Amino acid sequence: MDDATSLRRAMVDQQIIARGVSDPRVIHAMLTVPREAFVPEGWQAHAYNDGPLPIGADQTISQPYIVGLMIEAAAMQPGDRVLEIGAGSGYAAAVMSRIAGEVWAIERIPKLADRARRVLADLGCDNVMILDADGTAGLPERAPFQAIIVSAAAPTLPPALLEQLAPGGRLVAPLGGRFQQQLTVYSRTEDGSISAEDLGGVAFVPLISGQV
Ligand code: SAH
Numbered sequence: 495m496d497d498a499t500s501l502r503r504a505m506v507d508q509q510i511i512a513r514g515v516s517d518p519r520v521i522h523a524m525l526t527v528p529r530e531a532f533v534p535e536g537w538q539a540h541a542y543n544d545g546p547l548p549i550g551a552d553q554t555i556s557q558p559y560i561v562g563l564m565i566e567a568a569a570m571q572p573g574d575r576v577l578e579i580g581a582g583s584g585y586a587a588a589v590m591s592r593i594a595g596e597v598w599a600i601e602r603i604p605k606l607a608d609r610a611r612r613v614l615a616d617l618g619c620d621n622v623m624i625l626d627a628d629g630t631a632g633l634p635e636r637a638p639f640q641a642i643i644v645s646a647a648a649p650t651l652p653p654a655l656l657e658q659l660a661p662g663g664r665l666v667a668p669l670g671g672r673f674q675q676q677l678t679v680y681s682r683t684e685d686g687s688i689s690a691e692d693l694g695g696v697a698f699v700p701l702i703s704g705q706v
Pocket of ligand 1: 553554555556579580581582583584585586587600601602603606627628629630645646699700701702703704
C-alpha cells in the first residue's frame with residue numbers, strides 16, 4: 495500500500511466508520527477517491543486530516559466525516575441522478591459519482607469549478623458535470639433529482655431546491671446562522687409529503703446568491 499492508500503484506510507476507519515457511517519457504498523466510495531487530488535498544492539500532507547481545509551477563494555473542502563454523513567443521509571442508489579450545490583474542490587461530487595448514476599454539481603466561483611473539472615477528468619469521473627452558476631435556483635432542466643446535497647449554509651432552504659426533489663428522494667442541507675447550522679435532511683415520500691430530520695450541528699461556509 496502506498497502512503498495515501500493507508501492514510502485513506504485510516505481516515506475511513508477512524509473518522510467515518512468509528513463515528514457511525516455504515517452504508518457500504520459510502521465506505522467503499524470514500525476508500526477509492528484520492529482526497530489528496532482535491533486539496534491545493536502544498537496541502538497534500540494534510541489531505542486526510544480530520545477537518546476542513548482551505549481550497550482558495552475563502553472556501554473549504556469539507557471535513558471527511560461530514561461528507562460521509564451527508565452522502566449516507568441522502569441515501570443515494572446506483573443509477574440515481576443527484577444534485578450538489580457548492581461543488582468547491584469537487585471531492586464530495588467525486589464520492590457521489592462512485593455511488594450514483596450521474597452527478598450535477600453547481601459552483602459559483604469559476605476558478606474552483608475549473609479546477610474541480612480538471613481533477614475529476616484526471617480521475618475518470620466522467621459521470622460528474624460541474625456547472626458554473628448560482629445554485630440557489632437548482633437545476634430545473636435536469637429535475638427531478640433522487641438526492642440533493644447543499645454544501646453551503648443558508649438561513650432557510652431556497653424553495654426551488656425542494657421542488658426539484660423526486661418522490662422517495664432526500665435533500666441534505668446545513669440550515670441556520672452564519673457560524674453554526676443544523677444539518678437537516680428532508681425526505682419526500684412517494685405521495686409527495688415532506689418530513690424533516692435534524693442530524694446535529696455543523697459549520698459550513700455561506701451559500702451566496704448571485705454568480706461571481
Ligand atoms: N463540496 C465541496 C465543499 C464546498 S464549500 C467539496 O467537497 O470541496 C462550499 C462551496 O459552495 C464553495 O465552493 C462556494 O463557492 C460554493 N457556493 C456558495 N454559494 C453558492 C451558490 N449560490 N451556488 C453555487 N455554489 C455556491
